Amino acid sequence: MTSNNKTRIGFIGTGIMGGPMARHLADAGFAVTAWNRSPDKADALAPFGVGAASEAKEARHAEIVISMLSSGPVCDEVLFGPNAATDAMSPGSTLVVMSSIPVETARKQSVLAGQKGIRYVDAPVSGGEKGAREGTLAIMAGGEASTINALEPVLAALGRVTHVGPAGAGSLAKLANQLIVASNICTVAEALLLAERGGADPARVREALLGGFADSTVLRLHGRRMIESDFVPGGPAKYQIKDTGTALALAASLGLTLPIATEVDRIFRGLVDNFGGDLDHSAAIIELRRINVL
């Protein structure tokens, strides 16, 4: 099926995000082979020109292996554990980890890959399912400039790529992204709560602020959810506290005090403790209402 002059890409983890990403790569003319723990997910991509592999060792045929496994530990296990993809990969090939993993994990993976002669890039994304479907992800890439430049035609099929620093920097940028999203959610929640309690119509206030200096993606998306009390996730609160916890742990390891992030983490932990972890993170507003019972 694959012609010899097409770049061969192995794609590991074709779930909600990875599925459409693998399709975009096939659409862009790359020879994509998908591997998934649930083989039917990979098989389902066959009509879109994506081949299916049954084992990670099929990665030996790939010039580029992309991982979009959803969990950090699974990603680490599949790529570097027993019978790992990197055992099969050829020296000189490139491993692109697009899963969101801790900065330290990315740095460790980079070293391990290097020992096997494999180039390594951590390139997590922002933009969610919509960005994956539409090929408009924000891709934050950490690694060698030459490796990332060579990947540019591949990653361009998935979204907009920015080289943010050495290996680990992609994951760090993603963490910065998550921290901003979390803090902006709590901020919008406080502002809407103030408006509500002060006697204004919070839905109208949100609307009025669009296009001004207070505008943000969070005001648009999560602000609307707060007003409609639509807390079906989206981004469940239990994952949110993982992100804020990771950010604060990294900050602590660097000797950094982040006063806003500290309060944001506290609000989300309160949300999980008092309302469970399965509500969307925009439910921060109900935790703020709880601590501000009239």
Added chain:
Amino acid sequence: MTSNNKTRIGFIGTGIMGGPMARHLADAGFAVTAWNRSPDKADALAPFGVGAASEAKEARHAEIVISMLSSGPVCDEVLFGPNAATDAMSPGSTLVVMSSIPVETARKQSVLAGQKGIRYVDAPVSGGEKGAREGTLAIMAGGEASTINALEPVLAALGRVTHVGPAGAGSLAKLANQLIVASNICTVAEALLLAERGGADPARVREALLGGFADSTVLRLHGRRMIESDFVPGGPAKYQIKDTGTALALAASLGLTLPIATEVDRIFRGLVDNFGGDLDHSAAIIELRRINVL
């Protein structure tokens, strides 16, 4: 100069914001007369079809009086003090206060205006000088729906108007706006500081985040200032603490605890204490660097 069938508007306070706003109203075909404490500012608008009045009592000719005086106390004095504009205004006319004033002041002004038979709307704006020049202000209007509907053709010449609630709600929405801007600034500062200390390139991180869920006007504008260390105001830190202080005082009067706003206020007070009040509020990042000296 003014034809009888044009709506007559008195415009008080033709400074950096008010000047271009008065011009837009004249351009839109209204009969605008400007009054300013410095008469030359009003006279300078003559070439653009804006008449000049020497005293606030000229407001008697106006169906609508708009105030864009920069300070709350001056606004209160000119509109409701001795020889005030509202003494001259006709019953049934409308007073539109577009200055940013405390919520309580707006409510009090609304009552005083009502006692004189004058309709009252508080309609502060977001969007700054650029929005005033381009006629793209976000206008947050508080008052009676019928009054605000009647003002729609007038305010449409200045930007996009949203009715956010009763008198005072416009000022409350503006406060929510300021609170979000202030919090987003501290948030972006924390995220960029984490990126910087963690070994990524903060300029590239900011760039990577544009278009994703972390995107905001503050990330774009103030984030760029932080990276370029460009702290020429803009929005001076000394005004910023006025806004956060006002928001916290209002919250306290409502029995509301706002954990993020509390930390944000603390950061900006630290900025003013340690670096003076004249830096742009995006200088929050240097205060965060100060409390996180290596």
